[in-house]
Amino acid sequence: MLCCFCASLRRCSIDCWGHSMLLCSRSMASKTPVGFIGLGNMGSPMAKNLLRHGYPVIATDVFPESCKELQDEGAQILDSPAEVADKADRIITMLPSSPNVIEVYTGPNGILKKVKKGTLLIDSSTIDPSVSKEMALAAEKMGAVFMDAPVSGGVGAASLAKLTFMVGGVEEEYTAAQELLTCMGANVVYCGQVGTGQAAKICNNMLLAIGMIGTAETMNLGIRLGLDPKLLAQILNMSSGRCWSSDSYNPVPGVMEGVPSGNNYQGGFGTTLMAKDLGLAQHTATNTKTPVPLGSLAHQIYRVMCARGYANKDFSSVFQFLREQEDEPEKKGD
Amino acid sequence: MLCCFCASLRRCSIDCWGHSMLLCSRSMASKTPVGFIGLGNMGSPMAKNLLRHGYPVIATDVFPESCKELQDEGAQILDSPAEVADKADRIITMLPSSPNVIEVYTGPNGILKKVKKGTLLIDSSTIDPSVSKEMALAAEKMGAVFMDAPVSGGVGAASLAKLTFMVGGVEEEYTAAQELLTCMGANVVYCGQVGTGQAAKICNNMLLAIGMIGTAETMNLGIRLGLDPKLLAQILNMSSGRCWSSDSYNPVPGVMEGVPSGNNYQGGFGTTLMAKDLGLAQHTATNTKTPVPLGSLAHQIYRVMCARGYANKDFSSVFQFLREQEDEPEKKGD
Amino acid sequence: MLCCFCASLRRCSIDCWGHSMLLCSRSMASKTPVGFIGLGNMGSPMAKNLLRHGYPVIATDVFPESCKELQDEGAQILDSPAEVADKADRIITMLPSSPNVIEVYTGPNGILKKVKKGTLLIDSSTIDPSVSKEMALAAEKMGAVFMDAPVSGGVGAASLAKLTFMVGGVEEEYTAAQELLTCMGANVVYCGQVGTGQAAKICNNMLLAIGMIGTAETMNLGIRLGLDPKLLAQILNMSSGRCWSSDSYNPVPGVMEGVPSGNNYQGGFGTTLMAKDLGLAQHTATNTKTPVPLGSLAHQIYRVMCARGYANKDFSSVFQFLREQEDEPEKKGD
Amino acid sequence: MLCCFCASLRRCSIDCWGHSMLLCSRSMASKTPVGFIGLGNMGSPMAKNLLRHGYPVIATDVFPESCKELQDEGAQILDSPAEVADKADRIITMLPSSPNVIEVYTGPNGILKKVKKGTLLIDSSTIDPSVSKEMALAAEKMGAVFMDAPVSGGVGAASLAKLTFMVGGVEEEYTAAQELLTCMGANVVYCGQVGTGQAAKICNNMLLAIGMIGTAETMNLGIRLGLDPKLLAQILNMSSGRCWSSDSYNPVPGVMEGVPSGNNYQGGFGTTLMAKDLGLAQHTATNTKTPVPLGSLAHQIYRVMCARGYANKDFSSVFQFLREQEDEPEKKGD
Structure with missing residues (x-):
């Protein structure tokens, strides 16, 4: 190997x-x-x-x-x-x-x-x-x-x-x-x-979740501010904002090919599974008295998503979850 | 060029x-x-x-x-x-x-x-x-x-x-x-x-802050769970947890050379400046009604750090901020 | 008067x-x-x-x-x-x-x-x-x-x-x-x-939002743990968890009469308006460099709710937003 | 009785x-x-x-x-x-x-x-x-x-x-x-x-923690915006922002008598104990798949406080934790 x-x-x-x-x-x-x-x-x-x-x-x-x-x-x-x-x-x-x-x-x-x-x-x-x-x-x-x-x-x-x-x-x-x-x-x-195999997996997936939600928020904010999504991804990927979620698994439909965002968030790594792994991260953090503010919030966000119909979509669907719904009445009024 | x-x-x-x-x-x-x-x-x-x-x-x-x-x-x-x-x-x-x-x-x-x-x-x-x-x-x-x-x-x-x-x-x-x-x-x-130059910079720095705090939390959790910091960084950097903060600017002293974490968080990009940029990200997100939960929490964390004596340290010092203080009485009793 | x-x-x-x-x-x-x-x-x-x-x-x-x-x-x-x-x-x-x-x-x-x-x-x-x-x-x-x-x-x-x-x-x-x-x-x-009238209003509404979301989370958690909602509200209201949202505007349908939760969250104080006031709180906090972690997260939650169809419901509908959807497939499998 | x-x-x-x-x-x-x-x-x-x-x-x-x-x-x-x-x-x-x-x-x-x-x-x-x-x-x-x-x-x-x-x-x-x-x-x-006694206690203390941190943030923000702390507490307590932490255990020194904030946060309910109870709330929420975003962030904040020297102070000392340190260099420059 x-x-x-x-x-x-x-x-x-x-x-x-x-x-x-x-x-x-x-x-x-x-x-x-x-x-x-x-x-x-x-x-x-x-x-x-x-x-x-x-x-x-x-x-x-x-x-x-x-x-x-x-x-x-x-x-x-x-x-x-x-x-x-x-x-x-x-x-x-x-x-x-x-x-x-x-x-x-x-x-x-x-x-x-x-x-x-x-x-x-x-x-x-x-x-x-x-x-x-x-x-x-x-x-x-x-x-x-x-x-x-x-x-x-x-x-x-x-x-x-x-x-x-x-x-x-x-x-x-x-x-x-x-x-x-x-x-x-x-x-x-x-x-x-013993236990460090689990620790390594849990740590990786916690940082993965944080990077994914962060990428989704950032892409959404940039798009609202008038940036082209592909260009923004390109800038991030050449800069200090770069992460696996931005350069290898971008959550914005149309930015990359061959990833779940291009396929209506089908396949990939389900939101439920991510929520489970973040629950384990939370448990170990609580037990070892380790503060993990972003990891903890990421857990809550995936938990809310499970409650709101995203349980079986790929975890990159957080972009869709955070994005303004189309035909949202609030946009017209306010 | x-x-x-x-x-x-x-x-x-x-x-x-x-x-x-x-x-x-x-x-x-x-x-x-x-x-x-x-x-x-x-x-x-x-x-x-x-x-x-x-x-x-x-x-x-x-x-x-x-x-x-x-x-x-x-x-x-x-x-x-x-x-x-x-x-x-x-x-x-x-x-x-x-x-x-x-x-x-x-x-x-x-x-x-x-x-x-x-x-x-x-x-x-x-x-x-x-x-x-x-x-x-x-x-x-x-x-x-x-x-x-x-x-x-x-x-x-x-x-x-x-x-x-x-x-x-x-x-x-x-x-x-x-x-x-x-x-x-x-x-x-x-x-x-006009304005998209600012937008690109603000977006990059928001994702950078999220990645940095996420890396600091993850490294801290892994260390508490018994993982060697260098090995953990290596695993993350070959995996889906990889980001610029983990592979190019690791916040844990001793993991990388030539970065502020190796120099008591001197030099680099100050926490105050990061807090300022996250304030701009917050303002634009509020004005455009864009939800940025992790970006917003990152802003608050850097703001608390400014209030607790980290204003002039490099922004990777969030690792030190989140880590258990040495000689902390709580660790002995509880 | x-x-x-x-x-x-x-x-x-x-x-x-x-x-x-x-x-x-x-x-x-x-x-x-x-x-x-x-x-x-x-x-x-x-x-x-x-x-x-x-x-x-x-x-x-x-x-x-x-x-x-x-x-x-x-x-x-x-x-x-x-x-x-x-x-x-x-x-x-x-x-x-x-x-x-x-x-x-x-x-x-x-x-x-x-x-x-x-x-x-x-x-x-x-x-x-x-x-x-x-x-x-x-x-x-x-x-x-x-x-x-x-x-x-x-x-x-x-x-x-x-x-x-x-x-x-x-x-x-x-x-x-x-x-x-x-x-x-x-x-x-x-x-x-001058300005302190605005400050007082913004402060009150920020604490109101935090109390409301906190009450919604707490009632939801208690119900999931097997507590009767009315009994839980009663216990909280006689205890240190008591707040205006728990004792005068309870967000759980059936706990109180004459409040929006009893009327499918119609009327009352709209989520959009609360999101606007929390945006003002966020602006003033950012401008005065004041950390408001919970206030900031409350803002983000109401902002996501606006994006997910809750814009015109009363702000106590956060209980509904956080609650597990009925017929949620995840509950059966996992 | x-x-x-x-x-x-x-x-x-x-x-x-x-x-x-x-x-x-x-x-x-x-x-x-x-x-x-x-x-x-x-x-x-x-x-x-x-x-x-x-x-x-x-x-x-x-x-x-x-x-x-x-x-x-x-x-x-x-x-x-x-x-x-x-x-x-x-x-x-x-x-x-x-x-x-x-x-x-x-x-x-x-x-x-x-x-x-x-x-x-x-x-x-x-x-x-x-x-x-x-x-x-x-x-x-x-x-x-x-x-x-x-x-x-x-x-x-x-x-x-x-x-x-x-x-x-x-x-x-x-x-x-x-x-x-x-x-x-x-x-x-x-x-x-069986178990609902624990559930009631955990729920109450989670909402208590949220209310306390919320009160601390709000009082701090109001003071920075020029409001007198006693007047602000009075306004909140007659309004919808009212909660046990604002009206019976105010965290701002000088606002109330006979509470830990008036005694340098000695006595009362220690931050370590609150962090422990919030850890239990987190565990039960994770196990029952209940989203508790504010409860979770409150847990993290008390966890960071334990790591930063507040372990043995009353839990209302979160006001002191969030407040700008005196003689903070950042305030002069920036």
Whole structure:
């Protein structure tokens, strides 16, 4: 995996696919099975990429129907996380939120009920870093090792094995984790002790949200002041106002091609998901007593947008949300 | 002038100086005098660069002592804007704020009292775009042409003729303005009708402030969550959180060299000046009924910082402002 | 006028009408004419109350049709502010915004073109206090006296002579102003030098907006946490969370009777008007370098509401704006 | 207990003490012991009031030295919550934060290890309502009943048995809880299902914080605009800007007597405590997806104040925080 680390929502330009297939097929003979828990929109293609790299996969999901596709591709399906832990000594989990992670690890049929000593547990869910730390402690008590490895990149990147993993945990185990993660992603970055993978993801997405809303406000203000949107974007991008949202994902329709603003804010990274990540940022900031005034306001803005019908639009639709509605009576009167 | 347009606070890497000297000396014989009003920290070096390019300069300032240095370099000093307008048909003004501009143009001894028909008036002050429009109307009534051309870049850039000018006004007059502005700056960008130069500058600086505070919050949160600051900056800069403040002017001491955060926030762009520009952004947003929630909160944060002793520090000191004070009793107890 | 000063949007409970009629009819014989400029929704009923108290009224408005009704009630209608100033030595102005005030006082046909020495000028418009100060200076140069006297209370209070006036200006002239203002309002409060009437009104409305949004957020949060809205309002109102918006104008439908929240947010004080007053607060805060973080965010929220279809609803509709939309798909999935 | 419910930080004016002593001594003979866990600044005087009303008290605390005083007054001290649960069938807990509550109830030596069927558990800590719900579920499994009953009022009110209790839990058990709570407080309010006591307290304190910061901003702005602070407070308090912070706890020194602003912000309700409560509000808002823009910004402001040396001052010191520092160089220059 030679390409640069990008963690962005846009696809990295270097294709590492061919190379990694080559690399992996060589060592296929000796592969031991990998457990995979959570076969949703993200987990399912991730597990498939493990199969493609020659790893036998033992999987489970609370919804049996989610398992069928993977079973057809050759995976063994079991009934509970505990049973998976009984059979595999490397397990990857990909779950929607903190309570699911707690249940899957420490619940009555959870991994830790039957985990074997020395098992490597990798959680790719995006959750509160303090929950990652709790899970790591609980795993340690059973003689297992827990690492957090949240991803950047959506369903498309998961299918193409182009995800970015931000990994937190004991450094000595990082190489073992990397071996599996490189089958599912283009970039794997070691961030430090357990929880720092989550921290890195949360921090990036908080700054992303601030930059996006800031860009939307600025573009809207400039347009109202008579500037051409394309020219304004160009000026910002060559100046100190430049950010990823202005130069790679501009929220104003017509300024850039191939981004959700050009497609009525369909696709991309949904407002609900951004609101969820900002909620995590808020939680960790509150818990560590860290002031994050803009991050906090960004959270509130995306929360209001969810309440006002923007839940399923791309998060760059904040430009549309802040903009004056057309045929707004106020404009005529006042 | 071949170098790229950068408008940033950091110096552009291409030296256009030698080239422009060559260019300008050729046409020196035929040059008519240029008026210059406002010889402060910025105006004085700007006027000197006109002299160096062979333009006779006729100048004035409300403080006679500000004129001495320029007089020694060969400029003619007069008593009032009106007198300058009587002698020069191209006049540049560089003043601290809107009221000064109004006084210099429309006051009892103002330019418009004696301006000649066809005179080109270029205002490089950073002011409210609506005042620029007023001045343009007043100038038009006297048969003169007014353009706004605020600058990006500080005293250093002014001395080295490396400023960036964002120009608003009638397009037909742009070439005439460009001739003079290229003697004082490395980049000249035409933005549209009168006032759009100001608009572009205000928009850029608003997004800059949002990006800076957002970067400071994010870096602080990440550090509290156990991330190494340099690693975090690196991750952000390769990801969707990237912005000018994270990759070119990082506010955390030790992350980058050659920026104010590495020098106790000395030098750079002062918090007071940023608060002033955000005040202009706020005024224009209020007047055009444009919502700018993050821009507005950024304004308030820099305003509180001015009240709490950060007025003269670089605007990246917001990182220090938000960070937990050392030896803070709260940390021990709670 | 004995009743308490209420300045609120709700009607004061003491009826001062009968008393004041009595008081005024006694001195009716000797009354000299009063000028009145601006016969809109507010100005027209105010001028009528002057007529009812026996003052001959000389009036004008830019829209001739606005004058008819008052003419029918006995007022003399002239063509311009200047003409009114030529005939009356006490003039009241009631105009929509700062530019109108500047035009009516200092424009080509403005009051100051023909104002007589010693004339008392009372401006009841709600404008920027710095414009009030400018007008006072301009009036002083002509030997006239200018006072600002913005009102609290809407069209209903104007008709019933129940307005509250907050008055700024030279203290010696206050009694003369009070004589006229008590014919149109139930409360007249002297606030200090010129501009402080505006300041008092702007300050009150800024705190009102903050209290209203805060109440809306708090009630919404409590309801989501399972509290009965009426019980929560009761608890707040007996506790330190109590404010005018929680105890006299509760924004949650069903909690109180006789307020706009019970009537689909019709009537009351429109979001557009609140956004305008918050814009003035923002301007004065920016100009005086005063940090107002919550006031500023309140401004932005009302500005977004104007852009999202709430312009003509009562300002307590912020509860509806923040609340989850019904049938919101996000609630089901996530 | 006849006096009104006040929940405010200021003392209620009606003395219910004599009456309740009379009431309680009558039934002293038949009293069964009450367990009390958490003998800090608040818990200790609360437990003493139970002793004074004739209830035998069986107590414990993690710090043995905290127990001495109560032991001297006749309480029996045991080693762990589990042992207390073994001896008492009514237990009150008063702990600093959620993790302590979880430990005391569900930890290895926690109440639930030895709780008897039918035991009434009352938690007076201020914590996340979702933790209260968890504890209620866990208690239910053991056949016990859990109620949340956070208090309003500080150490002084605890000593004088003048606290206000906001109670959430099964309505049938409310009378039993009330019997004990009235020995320690002047007001007991039933709020609804478990968690609503916490919800009511959190909601009140969030609106309180918004009102306080809003009042501080408004008073500061008015003073800068030339208004006398006492007059401005008077105007606000008779108008729609009125709130508890403006009329009962004004943050501007000199406006009111007997409040912390008159005593250099000593005493009262500390900024750290307010920041903690706003953190809880933020958590519950995030968890219930409720937008609270002003509440969220208020949280951030108190968080920054904690980082800037205001941690131990009364929360009304936000006025001082926002105000221009004296001898601020920026005021002279600019």
